[in-house]
Amino acid sequence: MNRKKISAVTIAIFSALAACSSPAAPDIGAIQTQAAQQIFATLTAQAPTVPPAATPAQTLAPKVEPTRAAPPTVTPQPTSSLPSAFKKFTSDVQVSIDGAFIVLKSNGVPNHKSPYFDRADPRYEAYNGTNPRFRAAANTIREQNLELRIPLNPRKADAPSRTLGGPIGMALNGVAIFNQYAAGNQPLTDEINGFDQYNGHPQQEGMYHYHVEPLYLTKNFGKDALVGFLLDGFPLYGPVENGKTLTSADLDAFHGHAHATADYPQGIFHYHTTADAPYINGNNYYGNPGRWVGAPGGQGQPPQGQPQPKDSPPPRP
Numbered sequence: 001m002n003r004k005k006i007s008a009v010t011i012a013i014f015s016a017l018a019a020c021s022s023p024a025a026p027d028i029g030a031i032q033t034q035a036a037q038q039i040f041a042t043l044t045a046q047a048p049t050v051p052p053a054a055t056p057a058q059t060l061a062p063k064v065e066p067t068r069a070a071p072p073t074v075t076p077q078p079t080s081s082l083p084s085a086f087k088k089f090t091s092d093v094q095v096s097i098d099g100a101f102i103v104l105k106s107n108g109v110p111n112h113k114s115p116y117f118d119r120a121d122p123r124y125e126a127y128n129g130t131n132p133r134f135r136a137a138a139n140t141i142r143e144q145n146l147e148l149r150i151p152l153n154p155r156k157a158d159a160p161s162r163t164l165g166g167p168i169g170m171a172l173n174g175v176a177i178f179n180q181y182a183a184g185n186q187p188l189t190d191e192i193n194g195f196d197q198y199n200g201h202p203q204q205e206g207m208y209h210y211h212v213e214p215l216y217l218t219k220n221f222g223k224d225a226l227v228g229f230l231l232d233g234f235p236l237y238g239p240v241e242n243g244k245t246l247t248s249a250d251l252d253a254f255h256g257h258a259h260a261t262a263d264y265p266q267g268i269f270h271y272h273t274t275a276d277a278p279y280i281n282g283n284n285y286y287g288n289p290g291r292w293v294g295a296p297g298g299q300g301q302p303p304q305g306q307p308q309p310k311d312s313p314p315p316r317p
């Protein structure tokens, strides 16, 4: 190994250590969501008990082993055609390319049953999940014109941007993915008790969405499977990897990490769902987000600081 390579590896090691050992960015939800975590642990049948968090150094020791082969690339090779992973969207989603963006269109209605369909609807199913505190909110599921435009060639952002209210991604069945907050950046403590047996619920305009692991997808495709994409074009996987159930302690501040996956053998940054907050994504996107259009009123995602789409009110008493 020549000196250039050695210094490159050294820089990579220090970057990795710095990224992983620095405390998480100030997280206004972290403390508030502790209660939500406890509730959530009782909610999910498959919820693992959270083991004592390993120190970052212990967790990451194998990853910075200098004798290991070159780290996986975080950014896949530029392409002008649709990456094969996008063929995993169900027929509920229209996938196309428009210039530098992949366009994902759906009506946002889940391809599974829910207590949030009208009772006369054949897709209605009374709650049969595992949360004894479940209480249905007043909202019902309504068709949307969801359109997400995500980068065809996702890249790490120079300056990370925050996730906002409304869709931050799309699950493989066309359902919107929301971040770890309820309306007004409030913790999900109350909302969690309104999640149906597949971990979703509709907001006030009837847009059904997941804030946490989409149980219908991980049940059918596997706990370690690709389950969707976030607005920055990076993929989202279930909570299991190589037989291990991950927690947020295994992931970086964006709630992901980079390595080869079945869909991206060359390696890619990807998010994982976990049973503990923030469940899907940290406060920021790893890459530069595209945008969602088709919001009620037809506008795109409001700029930061503007009014956010409303999520569900607390469940009925």
Ligand SMILES: [Zn+2]
Pocket: 237, 241, 257, 259, 270, 272
């Ligand atoms: Zn992974």
Ligand SMILES: [Zn+2]
Pocket: 178, 182, 191, 201, 202, 203, 209, 211, 311, 312
């Ligand atoms: Zn919600």
